[in-house]
């Protein structure tokens with residue numbers, strides 16, 4: 001029998017194999033990856049510095065050990081160039097393996113905007129452990145770091161490095177941190193605490209040029225101002241890798257389109273993780289990947305299973321001012337209400353029927369995450385909680 | 396008292412601190428956490444928690 005082939009050795013690829021092995025030790029599985037195949041935790045890249053960990057220390061299990069533990073064949077440093085869906089065969093840099101079923105777990109690319117200046121190519125981004133190793137090398141002797149983008153990854157790195165004594169600037173065309181995840185009153189809570197540990201926020205503008213300077217780089221911003229940095233990091237978002245699927249004729253949109261069974265427009269091909277768009281939503285976070293991996297493993301083991309996502313809050317690793325958020329879809333109808341404020345804020349998103357369908361907890365309220373998660377789907381009043389509604393803002 | 400870390404997301408469980416917001420009291424040993432418990436950050440089940448002692 002041809003094996004199940006999984007492309008990609010990130011959290012998505014390894015999780016689906018790990019879950020499958022709990023159900024079926026026998027079915028042949030082959031993992032193809034263009035990277036080393038070593039197992040590491042990607043979320044730890046943005047809080048590794050404070051923990052004194054370099055790239056090598058973040059590898060938890062070597063590829064050889066993973067292959068042994070899981071009982072699979074791994075071809076690392078192997079790039080897949082094409083999928084012949086009719087023949088169920090791949091073209092790769094090392095051979096043309098055939099599959100019975102195929103799982104795409106190929107992740108996403110950092111979005112890069114074109115920049116002017118002689119050092120535009122020096123801008124870094126960190127989306128895997130190899131990027132991180134480069135960055136840590138560049139950080140030797142560096143003092144000033146400029147981060148483009150004040151989203152989750154930008155804020156996490158800013159906190160990690162400012163706490164370690166680097167001078168960190170965050171440049172973002174929006175008006176407050178974490179703008180794609182939460183309303184202004186909530187995201188703004190991060191400003192003062194991070195400024196207090198040395199983060200220099202530059203909102204309402206963007207980087208237009210990066211030029212070499214005597215030491216490091218000079219950044220010229222769209223508002224005409226300039227700043228100096230030894231390292232420039234771009235963290236402005238991710239774009240699912242769809243080219244491989246698209247070329248093979250699979251349905252794609254922002255991500256590789258799959259249904260609740262993680263099945264693409266070809267019944268033998270599945271996708272999950274940062275590359276996938278599940279029923280219209282791309283959710284590039286750990287929790288959705290774990291749930292999708294469990295459902296897909298069952299399907300691959302012969303029991304067709306749809307993924308059911310519970311409320312999955314995202315924790316922003318900014319220890320200086322912790323944040324937990326259950327984001328709402330961009331087109332969700334409802335209002336954000338402030339339930340409490342103090343050293344941080346507690347807000348809930350109420351849908352048309354007044355049920356809690358999203359929340360943000362920052363600072364002192366971040367610890368209420370599991371309690372708040374349990375209240376999702378219930379009306380604000382029916383919980384018997386004496387929530388003090390401080391203010392409402394329509395979205 | 397030991398400290399355990401989730402290999403998927405880096406979540407730290409410190410036996411000394413427990414997880415009061417989930418009803419796990421300080422000084423609760425890893426072995427005494429219910430088997431149906433899941434990592435609060437990434438949802439990995441305790442049974443497959445490949446936690447490391449740090």
Ligand SMILES: Cc1cc2nc3c(=O)[nH]c(=O)nc-3n(C[C@H](O)[C@H](O)[C@H](O)COP(=O)(O)OP(=O)(O)OC[C@H]3O[C@@H](n4cnc5c(N)ncnc54)[C@H](O)[C@@H]3O)c2cc1C
Nearest residue numbers: 008009010011012034042043080106107273274284285286
């Ligand atoms: C710095 C940082 C911090 C984060 N923190 C959090 C957090 O705190 N909480 C949270 O929930 N989420 C967090 N995330 C998001 C989370 O880490 C990702 O959603 C998750 O790791 C994505 O896993 P993946 O397997 O889908 O993709 P990836 O890990 O990107 O894996 C893709 C794999 O596919 C391989 N590949 C790609 N194309 C090919 C090809 N053509 N041929 C062969 N192989 C190929 C790659 O080599 C790689 O092995 C963070 C992300 C970053 C970058």
